[in-house]
Amino acid sequence: MPLSHTVLKSLLGAWALSACSAAETEAVEDHLTGCAPCAEEALRLRNAVSLLHEDRDLDLDPMLRFRVLDNCLKRRPARIPVPAWAAPYDAETARLDALLRDIGESEWHAPVRLKWYEDDALVRRKSTVAGVIGHLLAVDGLVSGALGLADPLGPDVPELTPTERTESFWKALDRPPNRTLRAPWRDQSHALVQTVSVAGPGAADLTVTYGEFALPLQDALLERAFECWVHAEDIANAVAYPYDPPSGPHLRGMIDLAARLLPGALAHRRRSGRAAPPRRLVAAGSPGRSLHLEVEGVGGGHWYIALDSPAALGSPDHTVAQVAMDGVEFCRLVAGHISPQEAAAGQDGDREAIHDVLTTAASLSRL
Structure with a gap:
């Protein structure tokens, strides 16, 4: 007779200490593959047992929880919630996949005009629907690598920028990109969401390196959600498919990420002589000036962009300028789809x- 949930839960402590009989162990481990609360409790108990060994490193690997639960999930999937910081990526990849499911064979070869800002000028690049999916697959591979998953460019890939990864991926294809890229892109996005869902909160701070800069994993997945939406719009325009912006909370997160990146990007532009030097309002060590960015519409809010120090937080007390714009339009500026003059x-x-903040926002864009 199968053991009840209550009985199996009471056996978790003994199971963590390896004190169950063979039959009890089999019953508990079979239960863990389908019961996420018990799987989490079992992991906590096993971690507690491991801490009793003084020769062990007390700084637990943030991926330990993933490895334990992944072994269970390979036998039978359980319902595990997606962390809030990964939800935008989960939503945007699902929306794009729904679009791809609806298009026909010939539309995979429809021309897509990619555009972004580089050296303060609009850059255009011709591709296809399939080529764009290859681009997303290649750049999402940066996150895969950070999580220890397979890289679509293959093993032992040197450190490359997103643009270099895309070019390398396109060149390695033995035929023009086609609809066969949908499956590996979809499988990779599913693997990323599943991995971060079972890896625990420590995974959020893992570093994802983009070649020229790095982001914590939670920001990297938000950036990937943003690019997925932007390129989904590119594809939708190419095949005359209706496509809406992200939900309000997800759009706000994307705007917030861009606002947080602006002070550092502005400092980088100053070093290359493309922005005015910083100006202190009072004595050295003060937070300096701020620009009030007022974003209207869905996902809107208020941000204060530090103008004089990449490490400072913007303050409403030293605001010297204000810009008001729609949230979707701000994101299109950051994507390089509209110019600073239009924004x-x-x-x-x-x-x-x-001028410096708007041109810096456009400079965040790339292939």
Whole structure:
């Protein structure tokens, strides 16, 4: 007679200490493959037991939880919630996959015009629907590598920028990109979501290196969600498919990420002589000036962008300029789909600061 949930839960402590009989061990481990709460409790108990050994490193591997649960999930999937910081990526990849499922064979070869800002000029690149999916597959591989999953470019790939990864992936194909890329892209996105869902909170701070810069995993997945949406719109436009922006909370997260990246990107532009030098309002060590970014519409809010130090937090007390614009339009500026001149619906204050922030926002874009 099968053991009840209550009985199996009571055996978890003994199971963690390897004190169950063979039959009890088999019953408990079979139960863990389908009961996420018990699987989590079993992991906590096993971790507690491991801490009793003084020769063990007390800094637990953030991927330990993933390895334990992944072994169970290979036998039978259980319902495990996606962490909130991975939800935008999960949603945007699912929406794009639904679009791809609806298009015909010939539409995979429809021309797609990619565009972004580089050296303060609009850059255009011709591709196809399938080529764009290859691009997403290649760059998402940066996150796969950080999580120890297979890289679509193969093993022992040197450190490359997203653009270099894309070019390398396209060149390695033995035929023009086609609809066969949908399956590996979809499988990789599913693997990423599943992995971060069972890896535990420690995974959020793993580092994803983009070649020229790095982001913590939770920001990297948000950045990948943003690019998935942007390129899904590119594809939708190419095949005349209706496509909506992300949900309000997800769009707000994407705007917040861009706002957090702006001070560092502005400092980088200054070092190359493309932005005005910083100006202190008071004594050295002060937070310096801020620009008030007011984003309207879905996902909107207020952000204060530090103008004079990449490490400082913007302050409403030292605001010298204000820019008001729609949230979707701001994201299109960050994606390089519209120019800084087209972007701002309302501007007030220091014109130089406004110009520097808007051009810096456009400079965040890339292939």
